[in-house]
Amino acid sequence: MSSLISYYPGNTLFHRLDPRVKIIFMLIACTGILMINDFYIAALVFGLIILLWFSAKLPFSVFLGFMKVLLPIAAFLFVIQAIFYPGATPLIKPLIPIGKGYGQITLEGIIYSFVLALRLMAMIIMLPLISYTTPVQDFALGMTKMGLPYTMAYTMTTALNLVPLLQTETKVIVDAQKLRAMQTFEKGKLGEKLRAYPALVTPLVIGSMRRAQLMAVAMDSRAFGASKKRTYLKDLKMRTADWLFMIATVVFTIGFIVLSRYL
Amino acid sequence: MNLTIHEGEFVAIMGENGAGKSTLCQMMNGIIPNSIGGRLAGKVLVHGLNTQEAGISILATKVGIVLEDPETQLFTSSVKSEVAFGAENLCLSPEDIEERVAWALNVVRLKGFEDRLPTSLSGGQKQRLAIAANIAMRPDILVLDEATSQLDPVGVEEVLSVARELNQKYGMTIIMATDASEMIARHMDRVIVLNEGKLEADGTPRQIFSDLPLFKKLMIRSPQVSQLAAKMQEAEKPFSSFPITIDEAKENVIQLVGNRPGRVTVVPENHKTVEGAQTSILVDNLDYIYQPLNVHAVKGVSFEIKKGEFVALIGQNGSGKTTVLKNLLGLLRPTSGTVLVAGRDTKKTAVAEMAEHVGFVLQNPDQQLFAQTVAEEISYGPKNLGLPPEEIEKRIEETLKVVGLEGRREEFPPAMPKGDRAKVVIASALALDPEIIILDEPTTGQDYKGCHQIMQIAQALHEQGRTVVFVTHHMALVAEYAKRVIVLSGGKLLLDDVTEAVFSQPEVVRQAYIIPPQITELGQALPPELGLPRTPLSVQTMADALLQKLNAPSLEQEHV
Numbered sequence: 001m002s003s004l005i006s007y008y009p010g011n012t013l014f015h016r017l018d019p020r021v022k023i024i025f026m027l028i029a030c031t032g033i034l035m036i037n038d039f040y041i042a043a044l045v046f047g048l049i050i051l052l053w054f055s056a057k058l059p060f061s062v063f064l065g066f067m068k069v070l071l072p073i074a075a076f077l078f079v080i081q082a083i084f085y086p087g088a089t090p091l092i093k094p095l096i097p098i099g100k101g102y103g104q105i106t107l108e109g110i111i112y113s114f115v116l117a118l119r120l121m122a123m124i125i126m127l128p129l130i131s132y133t134t135p136v137q138d139f140a141l142g143m144t145k146m147g148l149p150y151t152m153a154y155t156m157t158t159a160l161n162l163v164p165l166l167q168t169e170t171k172v173i174v175d176a177q178k179l180r181a182m183q184t185f186e187k188g189k190l191g192e193k194l195r196a197y198p199a200l201v202t203p204l205v206i207g208s209m210r211r212a213q214l215m216a217v218a219m220d221s222r223a224f225g226a227s228k229k230r231t232y233l234k235d236l237k238m239r240t241a242d243w244l245f246m247i248a249t250v251v252f253t254i255g256f257i258v259l260s261r262y263l
Numbered sequence: 264m265n266l267t268i269h270e271g272e273f274v275a276i277m278g279e280n281g282a283g284k285s286t287l288c289q290m291m292n293g294i295i296p297n298s299i300g301g302r303l304a305g306k307v308l309v310h311g312l313n314t315q316e317a318g319i320s321i322l323a324t325k326v327g328i329v330l331e332d333p334e335t336q337l338f339t340s341s342v343k344s345e346v347a348f349g350a351e352n353l354c355l356s357p358e359d360i361e362e363r364v365a366w367a368l369n370v371v372r373l374k375g376f377e378d379r380l381p382t383s384l385s386g387g388q389k390q391r392l393a394i395a396a397n398i399a400m401r402p403d404i405l406v407l408d409e410a411t412s413q414l415d416p417v418g419v420e421e422v423l424s425v426a427r428e429l430n431q432k433y434g435m436t437i438i439m440a441t442d443a444s445e446m447i448a449r450h451m452d453r454v455i456v457l458n459e460g461k462l463e464a465d466g467t468p469r470q471i472f473s474d475l476p477l478f479k480k481l482m483i484r485s486p487q488v489s490q491l492a493a494k495m496q497e498a499e500k501p502f503s504s505f506p507i508t509i510d511e512a513k514e515n516v517i518q519l520v521g522n523r524p525g526r527v528t529v530v531p532e533n534h535k536t537v538e539g540a541q542t543s544i545l546v547d548n549l550d551y552i553y554q555p556l557n558v559h560a561v562k563g564v565s566f567e568i569k570k571g572e573f574v575a576l577i578g579q580n581g582s583g584k585t586t587v588l589k590n591l592l593g594l595l596r597p598t599s600g601t602v603l604v605a606g607r608d609t610k611k612t613a614v615a616e617m618a619e620h621v622g623f624v625l626q627n628p629d630q631q632l633f634a635q636t637v638a639e640e641i642s643y644g645p646k647n648l649g650l651p652p653e654e655i656e657k658r659i660e661e662t663l664k665v666v667g668l669e670g671r672r673e674e675f676p677p678a679m680p681k682g683d684r685a686k687v688v689i690a691s692a693l694a695l696d697p698e699i700i701i702l703d704e705p706t707t708g709q710d711y712k713g714c715h716q717i718m719q720i721a722q723a724l725h726e727q728g729r730t731v732v733f734v735t736h737h738m739a740l741v742a743e744y745a746k747r748v749i750v751l752s753g754g755k756l757l758l759d760d761v762t763e764a765v766f767s768q769p770e771v772v773r774q775a776y777i778i779p780p781q782i783t784e785l786g787q788a789l790p791p792e793l794g795l796p797r798t799p800l801s802v803q804t805m806a807d808a809l810l811q812k813l814n815a816p817s818l819e820q821e822h823v
Contacts, residue, residue: 006382136339178614180618180647181619183613199633199634202634202677203631203677215336218328218336218338220294220323221397223323223400233351
């Protein structure tokens, strides 16, 4: 999987949206998705988010990377839910009767599992849609404009920035271990794998601490946190497209929730 | 320690790793002790301002600092916002910020890069951006803490020329921890040498580089022409004055031997003939494209390395060296083409299996140290192979001997000095007893002493009959140690020949943005009729040639 936080420059509608609108979009859409329990609506919402993904012209391979990780998780959820969801229309009799109504696979169970898997994928795929199209400093600016102190906004975005760095670092360390004939992560048993983790943690922690200290030096020397307020080179202005997108988000979300409840 | 640096000076700080260079640098803008703890006795005054009492924002407008690792000092996703960051923290108005950003980018020659991602820049560009980000706050003093040590020679040149312009045109005081002695000799006013936290020497580059006892005491890098002068002095055939630049050395050499005709017969550096030897590494038409951004990093590269060769792979940052190396191990799989290493197709072999035949040392030692003690670290590989304890014990002892770390098996690797950490990593790779050793920039970030110690280990491995391939930006090391050089440029193979032949084509080498070592440049700058070696690869070769010429019976008398 490619990293969660990095920026793909572009000039699509989604790139140009005000970061505040994107943050609000994410909050509203996530709440909305959690409230949907109709299969068709969930599928529609997932489809719409994929459409947005492609309208932002993010590389297809990145999308595939996410799907590679998400699908097994979704499949796992699917199986668990399908087995344990109590329903009225049994499709397959349980092999081992676990309890009343449980353990048998029902039509309702299958449908609910689909909804759950779709909701999960829709929400997770939304995060990179936003982080990949928004420069970190705009994110921070958006959050400050929404009332967060700037030091906190920057701390949050910097922390997010560390995610891809840690991912790359982990890969390098695992490579280094493979270069010393380590096969645990490929062939080892579960116990062996667990025992292999501490060896990964030592260099990762030491490296992160060293890096954090240097970053603090660099930030200090650029007068970060020197005064309570700071100015910004770039100002945010809500344009018509931003308002339209926000209104559309609200309307669609409410619409979908209502539809899924009363359909 | 007492030290005064005057306004407008261009000062170099030299010293071995651990001499206190970074500590001194970070004290100048109050980061030590204000942000990082520690006890400071005495005072650091910047323009009469005590760094311990002044706030960060005041100091930030007085002293800017650029660090070694470009990645840790860039936080935003565009060049422009990076430069604006500091000015924004100073609460300047958008118009002022805009003006300062434009000025700073212009000075560091990154105009037109405003919207680029900082991560997409080259190493030299990143460091210039870090300079811009600091000078946008208009400091009077700019401190560069080893800011060039991870860069290739062209990157070093770029950063230095910017620093020089800031010094000369804008009168900024520049303090630079560096060991790029050839540049120091050409451009700087003053050199401060530190040793174990104390001030060891302080003077002009000429005073410092001609201080032979100093260089006997400390392993620090002096310009190769100065090393030559030192050798001549030792042999009691001194130059009339002490050179620190090529031009001076050229005059000195002509003056010393100019009236002595006759060609020096140089014993050719021993090139082991490897004809007919077994093939160790075969790369055939290798192409590699990075996804998802579709970066074509290696284009149709082919070469063959025989068993027992000692090869340097060189090229600018981004020329594809590391990509080629990673393809040799199966850490990356060729997009097209074939790579055979130790007779195995790397496309079909697991990395862990390759590891038994190829020892690969990655660039940063800190990412390769996993264990609590040196002995445990070295036994990591052999344990993975399931070797018996007696055998593992034997290998720990043997490899520690090869890297010169006997008796240090109980130390905690991450806490060891930089040079020793690199040695532990090499020992750990050796513990698998591989027939091929690959070192990816083992000397980057190492001081002069560390560089030579590491290369001597590589040399010893070569003498044991192993195939050794290494990547480095230090051309003096390439010239001195490698028997064969492969030059990559823009992902393509530019040259592949014995070391001397490669450096004898300076025009071609420069196409790959590589600057030959100074002693080689001196050989090429001298008039051919002197009959001295045209492509001397080491200071020793040149000194021997000069002495041979001086000791030969003068031919002039025969003419009389």
